[in-house]
Amino acid sequence: MSDTSIEFAVPLKGIPETAVIQSNLPVYTPQQREEKIANIKRLLKQENAVLVAHYYTNEDLQMIAEDTGGYVSDSLEMARFGNRHPATTLIVAGVRFMGETAKILNPEKRVLMPTLEATCSLDLGCPAKEFSEFCDRYPDHEVVVYANTSAEVKARADWVVTSSIAVKVVSHLMDQDKKILWAPDRHLGRYIEKVTGADMVIWQGACIVHEEFKARALGELMEQHPDAGILVHPESPAAVIDVADVVGSTTALIKAAKELPHKKFIVATDNRIFYKMKQEAPNKIFIEAPTAGEGATCKSCAHCPWMAMNGLHNLEAVLVSGENEIFVDEDIRQKAYRSTSRMLDFVAH
Numbered sequence: 184m185s186d187t188s189i190e191f192a193v194p195l196k197g198i199p200e201t202a203v204i205q206s207n208l209p210v211y212t213p214q215q216r217e218e219k220i221a222n223i224k225r226l227l228k229q230e231n232a233v234l235v236a237h238y239y240t241n242e243d244l245q246m247i248a249e250d251t252g253g254y255v256s257d258s259l260e261m262a263r264f265g266n267r268h269p270a271t272t273l274i275v276a277g278v279r280f281m282g283e284t285a286k287i288l289n290p291e292k293r294v295l296m297p298t299l300e301a302t303c304s305l306d307l308g309c310p311a312k313e314f315s316e317f318c319d320r321y322p323d324h325e326v327v328v329y330a331n332t333s334a335e336v337k338a339r340a341d342w343v344v345t346s347s348i349a350v351k352v353v354s355h356l357m358d359q360d361k362k363i364l365w366a367p368d369r370h371l372g373r374y375i376e377k378v379t380g381a382d383m384v385i386w387q388g389a390c391i392v393h394e395e396f397k398a399r400a401l402g403e404l405m406e407q408h409p410d411a412g413i414l415v416h417p418e419s420p421a422a423v424i425d426v427a428d429v430v431g432s433t434t435a436l437i438k439a440a441k442e443l444p445h446k447k448f449i450v451a452t453d454n455r456i457f458y459k460m461k462q463e464a465p466n467k468i469f470i471e472a473p474t475a476g477e478g479a480t481c482k483s484c485a486h487c488p489w490m491a492m493n494g495l496h497n498l499e500a501v502l503v504s505g506e507n508e509i510f511v512d513e514d515i516r517q518k519a520y521r522s523t524s525r526m527l528d529f530v531a532h
């Protein structure tokens with residue numbers, strides 16, 4: 184850890200467990216499921232709406248997005264797609280900060296989400312007021328925040344980045360001799376430091392899903408599957424990252440699953456990504472990295488409890504009711520737009 188890192192623990196209360204969320208979701212017969220899907224497709228057309236879904240959401244939602252001209256992707260590509268698509272309503276299936284990012288970039292569009300309760304431990308663990316005070320202690324630092332933050336935190340930042348371009352942006356800032364403050368994911372922060380050689384001030388947040396991956400149990404699984412490639416998201420603990428063949432964003436991991444010669448992969452990220460990986464590499468085998476083992480709690484069991492809140496039932500409901508609209512205060516939005524659009528401009532050049 185960097186000498187300049189600061190231990191700052193924001194207690195997170197009331198984190199739901201994936202198993203509890205899933206046991207409360209409606210269960211449909213095959214025929215009911217087909218009817219729901221058909222109705223959602225009809226409603227999307229009727230409402231001039233497009234569905235943008237994250238890789239970590241339910242497979243049915245990913246399939247509907249693909250079938251109806253929408254998009255399935257990581258948070259960077261979700262933001263870029265929503266920005267260029269002509270639909271007047273964006274339905275964002277994912278977690279709260281993704282809907283807010285869509286609104287920040289598209290203030291003229293109606294942005295709806297299947298649920299407004301779906302949040303993220305990184306967002307929860309980085310409250311705007313405390314974060315702003317933290318930044319005030321480092322006035323000469325460039326503030327770089329991960330996309331998994333609230334609109335208010337983005338408004339306080341100089342840069343917003345996703346995991347797919349974080350390393351490039353930090354390298355770019357280092358070339359300009361900038362001092363860097365990073366928030367909120369400590370594991371991704373440390374990984375960026377390791378790759379770039381940066382010495383950053385790091386906010387101590389974590390993803391409750393990726394933090395559960397266990398290095399020792401992973402080592403045992405690797406012994407059972409010595410021919411497997413290891414794909415790891417950089418929000419995972421350093422000991423898990425250290426054994427990876429590829430460390431990268433969800434999009435980078437899907438690309439690696441397709442392009443690497445391995446026939447089998449152990450994957451340390453949310454297991455709903457397997458939908459896309461199997462689509463891209465249908466003859467390969469994908470195994471979940473263990474969240475069990477020493478010190479394990481398996482609260483998430485490799486699936487984000489907030490992503491799990493998105494289902495056919497609330498997607499259909501929001502299309503019927505028009506509720507769950509995302510609003511962002513205009514002053515906050517304009518400030519957050521500056522730091523977020525900077526990321527899109529950086530990617531474009």
Ligand code: SF4
Nearest residue numbers: 303304390391392487
């Ligand atoms: S998987 Fe982790 S980073 Fe992604 S939304 Fe869930 S808690 Fe947040």
